Amino acid sequence: MAKAFKPQIVTANDLLMGDVIYLISGGEWSRDHACALVAKTAEEADAMLATASAQQLKIVGPYLAEATLDANGIPGPVHFREAFRTRGPSNYSHGKQAEAAEA
Amino acid sequence: MYDYTDFDSEFVNTRVQEFRGQVARRLDGSMTEDEFKPLRLMNGLYLQLHAYMLRVAIPYGTLNGGQMRQLAMIADKWDKGYGHFTTRQNIQYNWPKLMDVPDMLQALADVSMHAIQTSGNTIRNVTADHFAGAAADEIEDPRPTAELVRQWSTDHPEFQFLPRKFKVAVTGSPNDRAVVKAHDIGLRMVRNDAGEPGYEVIVGGGLGRTPMVGKVLRDYLPKADLLPYLEAVMQVYNLHGRRDNKYKARIKILVHEESLETMQDRVAEVFDRIRGDFVVPQDLIDHIESGFQQPAYKQRDIAPVLDGALRSFIDTNGAAHKNPDYAIVTISLKGIGETPGDATSDQMRVMADLAEQYGHNELRISHEQNVILPHVHRGDLPAVFNALKAAGLATANVGLVSDIIACPGMDYCALATARSIPVAQQISTAFADIDAQRDIGPLKIKISGCINACGHHHVGHIGILGLDRAGVENYQITLGGDGTETATIGERAGPGFAYDEIVPAVERLIEGYLDLRNDAEETFLQAYRRVGLAPFKAALYPEKAEKANAA
Numbered sequence: 005m006a007k008a009f010k011p012q013i014v015t016a017n018d019l020l021m022g023d024v025i026y027l028i029s030g031g032e033w034s035r036d037h038a039c040a041l042v043a044k045t046a047e048e049a050d051a052m053l054a055t056a057s058a059q060q061l062k063i064v065g066p067y068l069a070e071a072t073l074d075a076n077g078i079p080g081p082v083h084f085r086e087a088f089r090t091r092g093p094s095n096y097s098h099g100k101q102a103e104a105a106e107a
Numbered sequence: 108m109y110d111y112t113d114f115d116s117e118f119v120n121t122r123v124q125e126f127r128g129q130v131a132r133r134l135d136g137s138m139t140e141d142e143f144k145p146l147r148l149m150n151g152l153y154l155q156l157h158a159y160m161l162r163v164a165i166p167y168g169t170l171n172g173g174q175m176r177q178l179a180m181i182a183d184k185w186d187k188g189y190g191h192f193t194t195r196q197n198i199q200y201n202w203p204k205l206m207d208v209p210d211m212l213q214a215l216a217d218v219s220m221h222a223i224q225t226s227g228n229t230i231r232n233v234t235a236d237h238f239a240g241a242a243a244d245e246i247e248d249p250r251p252t253a254e255l256v257r258q259w260s261t262d263h264p265e266f267q268f269l270p271r272k273f274k275v276a277v278t279g280s281p282n283d284r285a286v287v288k289a290h291d292i293g294l295r296m297v298r299n300d301a302g303e304p305g306y307e308v309i310v311g312g313g314l315g316r317t318p319m320v321g322k323v324l325r326d327y328l329p330k331a332d333l334l335p336y337l338e339a340v341m342q343v344y345n346l347h348g349r350r351d352n353k354y355k356a357r358i359k360i361l362v363h364e365e366s367l368e369t370m371q372d373r374v375a376e377v378f379d380r381i382r383g384d385f386v387v388p389q390d391l392i393d394h395i396e397s398g399f400q401q402p403a404y405k406q407r408d409i410a411p412v413l414d415g416a417l418r419s420f421i422d423t424n425g426a427a428h429k430n431p432d433y434a435i436v437t438i439s440l441k442g443i444g445e446t447p448g449d450a451t452s453d454q455m456r457v458m459a460d461l462a463e464q465y466g467h468n469e470l471r472i473s474h475e476q477n478v479i480l481p482h483v484h485r486g487d488l489p490a491v492f493n494a495l496k497a498a499g500l501a502t503a504n505v506g507l508v509s510d511i512i513a514c515p516g517m518d519y520c521a522l523a524t525a526r527s528i529p530v531a532q533q534i535s536t537a538f539a540d541i542d543a544q545r546d547i548g549p550l551k552i553k554i555s556g557c558i559n560a561c562g563h564h565h566v567g568h569i570g571i572l573g574l575d576r577a578g579v580e581n582y583q584i585t586l587g588g589d590g591t592e593t594a595t596i597g598e599r600a601g602p603g604f605a606y607d608e609i610v611p612a613v614e615r616l617i618e619g620y621l622d623l624r625n626d627a628e629e630t631f632l633q634a635y636r637r638v639g640l641a642p643f644k645a646a647l648y649p650e651k652a653e654k655a656n657a658a
Binding site: 017019020021022023024060061064065082083084085088089092093094095096098 | 133134136139140154155156157158159187201202203204205206446517518519526528529532575578579580
């Protein structure tokens, strides 16, 4: 039996700034993991990754990452690496996400 | 200091212009990321977890005040006001923006610096003893050798696409402070029976996935034969090194799989063939050597050191200079609870000022992620100490438990499997009291956030390796490692520890050591070598020890 599909999001880095970014609806990008578009099937995931990969002039290194969904369907990171990417380094509070939080 | 010739300047400036064009083509879409990536890596630009990272070479760890001040300017103008000094005598900027990088490289070129060959399967930044040119125990300053190797290896057309990266380290002293036995090639200066200086050539050392202590390829190589001999080693590696498996592509695997003797025979054959035609121009050697003359030492009175804090700073952070009126001062970038190897731009400027005012305008970066003032007159030590104290740079912990090497780990690095920096910060905080650290004595803790071992954990007296175990950070401990002339790969102590268990585990280890040492003179490493792993393991895993006792 095929494994049940787990929700995924597409993440990458911004080409110019290097910031961690997430694919949202309309082929746009957000720096907020909670805004990420969620793939609920393998086909959706493939299509989202293709959308992202076509945006060479905006982004670098897109990939799929597994996500949790809370009661409201808001995605959160599964792996600790992805959790660190949402908040920046632990030794200084100056990650770009920290700046975004202050804004 | 080595002064760039017109050729050097033109080469570095041309590379900056070339990269500026490459960035423009990436941004206008005429180059894909797949095409651009190897080009940016050749210029030291990586993409990390949260941002790009620019790795700048500090060849053989040497720079002057003006260069340090420029590094500070770059940190302020294009980064976040600090830089991270690495175990490879590089500085890394963690937050550059792609469009700014050509300007950053230009600013480096303006002070004879660059980021060339700080990535890729090339001969990387040549490293050296950080006390070079100053150490009392030195046979010869290793930096002219390192500079010669740098010039030969930079943009060498045959060695830009090696099977894997290649690291060369040089020490001019029998006491190895440059970890030469953990490099692809280590050069150790020795004298032959006639008293002439030459090199012991060590090959196939390395840490990473398959740690190995280097083996002696040739026990004495005359200085004049250095470049043809290195060229021969590289040709043999380039031809026979494995390219089918990235994890078996380093020269250490070639030496291991095909034997040292085979390597020696092959190198000798190539060396004999190329040696006659391989002439290094004498004026080039003369120009290099002229850049590494002894400073014009000052003659002045030295007042006795009465201040206790200064005395303990000198005891811990000072080292013997070849001129008895002088001292080598190590500036610890390991303030209690701070990030190992990080310096703010203000601190960089203070160090630049001190180098210019009291240090014959010389600075060194150590693989242990500290900064060194190699030439300080003993009469100037109080002034230097006071200035360092005011800048938060006078932590007297060099060689002690809180002088920890830590790679950037998963706080920055895209390859990391766990964090390193916060583990180092917590250990340092747990042992904050300097008197207690001094009581524990010399102890090297080295932390890597993945198997690639940038934090040199295999050669730490206590090594810590951060791994990803089923989606959770887990830390393995190795014990008894040694990165000096008596190089040893540490032994794995047992099962790993969770993130919140690793600092208590280190505390238990150190308590265990204090209980079992013969006296305060017996260091952690000496005690380990005397009693072996078992008692330390019992301290690390007390529950298992109890069970064993109950059974």
